[in-house]
Amino acid sequence: MQFKLALAFFALIAALLILLNSYPITASRDIVFSEKQSSMLEQAGVISASLAGLDSLSGDGAAQVVELLGLTDFERVMVTDAAGRVLYDTAEPGAEGKLALFGEVIRALSSERVFWSEFAGGAFVSRAAMPITRGGAVLGAVYLCERDTEQADIILSFRDRLVTVSVVAFAMACLMTVFFTRTFTARITRLSEAVRTVREGDYAYRIEPEGDDELTELSRDFNSMTETLQKTEEQRRRFVSDASHELKTPLAAIRLLADSITETENIDGATVREFVQDISSEAERLQRTTEKLLDLSRRDDGVRGGLSRVDVGETARSTLKLLEPLAAKTEVTLRLDAAEGCFIDAPADDVYQIIFNLAENAVKYNVAGGEASVSVRRGPGRVLLTVEDTGIGIPESDLPNIFSRFYRVDKARSRERGGSGLGLSIVHDAVQALGGTVSVAPREGGGTRFTVGFPAATEGGEGRA
Numbered sequence: 001m002q003f004k005l006a007l008a009f010f011a012l013i014a015a016l017l018i019l020l021n022s023y024p025i026t027a028s029r030d031i032v033f034s035e036k037q038s039s040m041l042e043q044a045g046v047i048s049a050s051l052a053g054l055d056s057l058s059g060d061g062a063a064q065v066v067e068l069l070g071l072t073d074f075e076r077v078m079v080t081d082a083a084g085r086v087l088y089d090t091a092e093p094g095a096e097g098k099l100a101l102f103g104e105v106i107r108a109l110s111s112e113r114v115f116w117s118e119f120a121g122g123a124f125v126s127r128a129a130m131p132i133t134r135g136g137a138v139l140g141a142v143y144l145c146e147r148d149t150e151q152a153d154i155i156l157s158f159r160d161r162l163v164t165v166s167v168v169a170f171a172m173a174c175l176m177t178v179f180f181t182r183t184f185t186a187r188i189t190r191l192s193e194a195v196r197t198v199r200e201g202d203y204a205y206r207i208e209p210e211g212d213d214e215l216t217e218l219s220r221d222f223n224s225m226t227e228t229l230q231k232t233e234e235q236r237r238r239f240v241s242d243a244s245h246e247l248k249t250p251l252a253a254i255r256l257l258a259d260s261i262t263e264t265e266n267i268d269g270a271t272v273r274e275f276v277q278d279i280s281s282e283a284e285r286l287q288r289t290t291e292k293l294l295d296l297s298r299r300d301d302g303v304r305g306g307l308s309r310v311d312v313g314e315t316a317r318s319t320l321k322l323l324e325p326l327a328a329k330t331e332v333t334l335r336l337d338a339a340e341g342c343f344i345d346a347p348a349d350d351v352y353q354i355i356f357n358l359a360e361n362a363v364k365y366n367v368a369g370g371e372a373s374v375s376v377r378r379g380p381g382r383v384l385l386t387v388e389d390t391g392i393g394i395p396e397s398d399l400p401n402i403f404s405r406f407y408r409v410d411k412a413r414s415r416e417r418g419g420s421g422l423g424l425s426i427v428h429d430a431v432q433a434l435g436g437t438v439s440v441a442p443r444e445g446g447g448t449r450f451t452v453g454f455p456a457a458t459e460g461g462e463g464r465a
Contacts, residue, residue, distance in 0.1 A: 009173075009177040009180075009181070010174065010177065013169075013170060013173045013174075013177070014170070017166045017169065017170055020162065020166060021159070021162050021163060021166055024158070024162065025155060025158070025159050025162070028155050028158065029119050029155060032119075032124060032148075032151050032155070033117050033119075033124075036115075036117055036124065036126045036146070036148070037115045037117065037126075037128075040115060040126055040128035040144055040146065041113060041115055041128050041130065043069075043071065043128075043144065044113075044128045044129065044130035044142050044144050045130055046069060047065060047066065047069065047071070047077075047079075047130070047142045047144075048130045048131065048132045048133070048142050050065045050068075050069070051065055051079065051132050051139075051140070051142070052132050052133060052134045052139065057079075057081060057087065057132065057139050057140050058087060059079070059087040059088045059096055062079040062087055062088035063088055066088070066090070071144075073146070074090070074144050074145060074146050075091070075145050075146055075147045076089070076090055076091040076143070076144070076145035077089075077090045077142075077143070077144055077145075078090070078091070078100060078105070078142070078143040078144075078145075079132075079140060079141070079142055079143075080100045080105055080109070080140050080141050080143070081139070081140045082109065082138055082139055082140055083099075084099050084100050084101070084105060084106065084109060084141075085097055085098065085099055085100070086098050086099075086100050087140065091145075100141075100143065102129075102143060104116065104127050104128070104129035104143060105129055105141050105143050107129065108129035108130055108131045108141035108142070108143070109131060109138055109140075109141050110131075111131050111133070111138055112129075112131070113129075113130055113131075114127075114128065114129040114130075115127070115128045115129075116128075119152065119155075122149060122152055122153070122156060123147050123148060123149045123152045124146075124147070124148040124149075124151060124152050125145075125146070125147050126145070126146045126148070127143070127144065127145050127146075128143075128144045129141055129142065129143045129144070130142045184215075187210065187215050187219075188215070190207065191207065191215070191218065191219065191222065194207050194222060194226075195222075198226050198229065203226055203229045203230035203233050204226075204230055205226060206223050206226065206227075207219045207222055207223055209223075250282040250283070250286040251286065253278070253279075253282045254279050254282050254283060254286075257275045257278050257279045257282075258279065260275060261275050261276075306347060307345045307346060307347060308345070308346075308347070308348055309343055309344075309345060309457055310343065310344055310345070310346050310348050310351050311342060311343055312338075312342045312343070312344060312351060312355075312376050312383050312385060312454065313338030313339060313340065313342045313376040314338075315348070315351050315352055315355055316336060316338055316355050316359075316374050316376055316385070317336055317338060319352060319355045319356050319359060320334050320336055320359060320374060322356070323356075323359055323360060323363055326360070326363050326364075327363050327372065330363055330364070330366065330368065331368040331369055331370075332362075332363050332366045332368075332369075332370050332371065332372050332389075333369075333370070333371045333372070334359075334363075334371075334372055334373075334374075335371060335372070335373040335374070336373070336374050336375075337373070337374070337375045337376070338374075338375070338376040339376060339377050339378055341378060342376045342377070342378050342383045342456075343383070343456065343457040344383050344434070344454040344455065344456060344457050345455075345457045345458075346434050346454070350430045350433070350434065353426060353427070353430060354385070354427050354430050354431060354452060355374070355385065355387075357423035357424065357426060357427050358385075358387040358427060358450050358452075359372060359374055359387055360423070361389075361423060361424070362387055362388065362389035362391065362448075363389075365389065365391045365392050365448075366389045366390060366391035366392075366447075367390065367391055367392065370389060370390040370391055370447075371389065371390050372387070372388075372389045372390075372391075373386075373387070373388055373389075374386070374387050375387075378456065379453075379456075381455065381456050382453045382454065382455065382456055383453070383454040383455075383456050384451065384452070384453055384454075385451070385452040385453075385454070386449065386450070386451050386452075387449070387450045387452075388443050388447060388448065388449040388450070389443070389447045389448055390443070390445070390446055390447040391446075391447050391448065392447075393442055393443070393446055393447055393448055394440065394442070394448050396442070399440055399441075402424055402440055403424050403425055403427070403428035403438070403440075404425065427450075427452075431452055431454075434454060434455070435455050436452060436453050436454045436455060437452070437453045438450065438451070438452045438453075439451050
């Protein structure tokens with residue numbers, strides 16, 4: 001890439017320098033040509049008019065006219081008669097009577113005004129010819145030739161200076177091009193190497209941004225991407241580790257209990273039933289954990305159920321009925337305060353899971369004789385669900401992580417109460433999928449308060465599938 005960039009810059013610079021060296025010289029030369037054409041034709045016309053006014057066209061008359069006009073700067077002044085024979089020639093004084101077989105003279109004798117000029121040999125060589133006429137008849141022709149080295153020297157000097165400037169400019173441009181392309185491609189190379197490093201699994205790799213341009217912005221985006229990849233990888237590893245641990249514990253318990261039954265001789269029926277009940281309990285726990293993992297996996301893949309018009313208050317009422325046995329067992333009082341008309345458009349199963357997980361936690365992590373209350377209210381464009389308890393509460397330091405997968409405040413106590421650390425993560429993902437918000441805060445007087453905000457259903461709307 002560096003070679004291609006340098007080659008492109010060199011080609012561009014070379015084209016500009018060629019244009020710089022050719023156009024000014026060509027333009028200056030054309031200006032001189034134009035000036036000489038005007039000047040020489042004018043002077044040839046003056047001589048022609050003067051000779052036409054003589055009684056007869058002769059060599060002596062032509063010499064007197066040329067001397068009188070002071071035309072001594074021309075390299076050659078020639079006058080011919082109508083037949084093309086030389087009457088006067090400053091370049092060859094003994095050429096009188098010879099035929100002037102010049103193209104310019106022949107054309108002038110045909111009544112043409114002729115001019116020709118070229119820039120060669122370090123000089124401007126110009127020729128002009130004019131017919132001598134009287135009363136419409138051609139009496140002869142005037143031929144002028146000039147060799148101008150002064151203006152040629154000026155243009156040649158200007159050209160030499162342009163060449164010198166161009167060589168210096170080209171050298172400086174080449175150095176700057178090499179420096180620029182190396183600097184530019186070096187940053188791209190570092191970025192490419194960083195991509196390869198991250199591709200090999202080093203998500204902690206970062207690029208130090210340089211400058212303030214598009215590549216700098218690209219470097220910042222790369223760092224942001226690798227930071228996200230690093231967090232995702234850490235979450236993935238932690239998820240795999242936690243999931244393996246959560247599944248391993250009930251499986252190990254089931255295997256231990258099964259081995260105890262098979263390896264114990266003369267085991268009594270009561271002990272077998274106790275072990276089988278324990279196996280059933282661990283199997284149920286394993287099933288719950290697996291179902292929650294599958295639910296999270298479906299949510300990660302964007303799989304959602306069909307939307308329908310759901311009354312959050314009625315869903316909360318039916319959910320609390322299911323939790324009454326658990327609340328009675330733990331001596332927790334359930335309370336519901338649900339306003340009417342709290343409708344949202346959502347999958348019914350998702351709303352049930354959100355309320356069930358929050359209310360179940362409010363019962364599980366409560367104290368004997370405590371309360372778990374659920375409130376459903378309608379706000380401006382929102383339906384607010386509040387679940388609070390008078391239980392053990394959540395330490396302030398744990399609140400930011402409470403919705404992370406497999407996160408538990410007290411791992412031993414959570415496992416004793418059947419917690420997997422997935423319920424609140426499911427709540428969080430489900431609420432976000434519905435475009436809502438969920439927050440947690442300590443409750444005054446002890447306990448925890450969860451607040452969920454759902455977008456309210458539009459008035460007169462219908463459920464969507």
